[in-house]
Each structure stands twice: as C-alpha cells, then as structure tokens.
Amino acid sequence: RKYLVINGPNLNRLGKREPGIYGAQTLEDLKAELVSFSRELLMDLSFEQSNNEGDIIDFIHGAEGEFCGIVLNAGAYTHYSYAIRDAIASVDVPVIEVHLSNVHAREEFRRESVIAPVTIGQISGFGFDSYRLALQVFHNQFKGDTL
Ligand code: DQA
DSSP, X not given: OEXXXXXXXXXXXXXXXXXXXXXXXXXXXXXXXXHHHHHHTTOEEEEEEOSOHHHHHHHHHHHTTTOSEEEEEOGGGGGTOHHHHHHHXXXXXXXXXXXSSOGGGSOGGGTOOSSGGGSSEEEESSTHHHHHHHHHHHHHHOTTOOO
C-alpha cells in the first residue's frame, strides 16, 4: 500500500534549524528512517517537501486515487492555512497531522491547528517517532486499502 509523507515549510532545514527543539537529524535522515520502518510494515512510501503553500495543496490534490493516506507536517501553515485545510477537505484521502515538537507546550499560537478538524488525528511531540506512529496507525487501521 502506498502512503505519502508531506513536509512543509522550513522542514528542509532540519538538523540546522533550532536543533534544541527539532533535533540534530536532517530531513534525509528522517526519510531513511521512515523508509526502513515502512518496509517492516510492507508499505510503499513517497516523500514531498515544499516551503510553498500552493505546492502543498497540489501534493494533497494529487494524492487522491494515488495514495491510501497522507502523513502531513504542514509546519507553521498548520496554524493559519485555511487553504491547506480546504485542500484536505476536498480529497477523499485520510490525513494524519504530525509535529516533531509538542505544539501544545510551546507558544500560544502553535496550540491552534486549523487543519486538525479535517484530519483523522494529530500526533505531536515525539520527534521522528511522530511520523512512525502515524504510519503505524495507517498500517493498523487501513489494512484493507488497496492503492
Ligand atoms: C512543527 C511545529 C510548527 O509550529 C512549526 O512552525 C514547524 C514545525 C513541528 O514539527 O514541530 O515548522 O510543525
């Protein structure tokens, strides 16, 4: 089964960016870890990253009919992008929202997610494990999916 991992703005800076919050590992490290994890679950993973809102919207639209689910870290767009929220609502693909950091334990503005109501759930605060947990959920709950 095919799943898509989308990373949004500034996540290409992982490893260099605020390592005290986001860790020392890079986006390439994340991909490598998730690929090996997905093999254990017999999943086929694809990855996208963009710093642009419109690209993220296009990735979401393009996932319909192509992927069984999306793991989405929308970065700061999480907190204010109604356009990404509407994109998720416009497709028939389950989305799990993930965050490396615990967005509820940081600045006030990070507590709000405008995309959460159109996702099947949010996983926040576990670093790379947030992504692994999301893939595990898809594996456990969407076994019958055929894409
Ligand atoms: C983040 C949390 C967001 O608030 C922030 O803007 C990010 C990364 C996370 O993974 O912890 O860019 O989504």
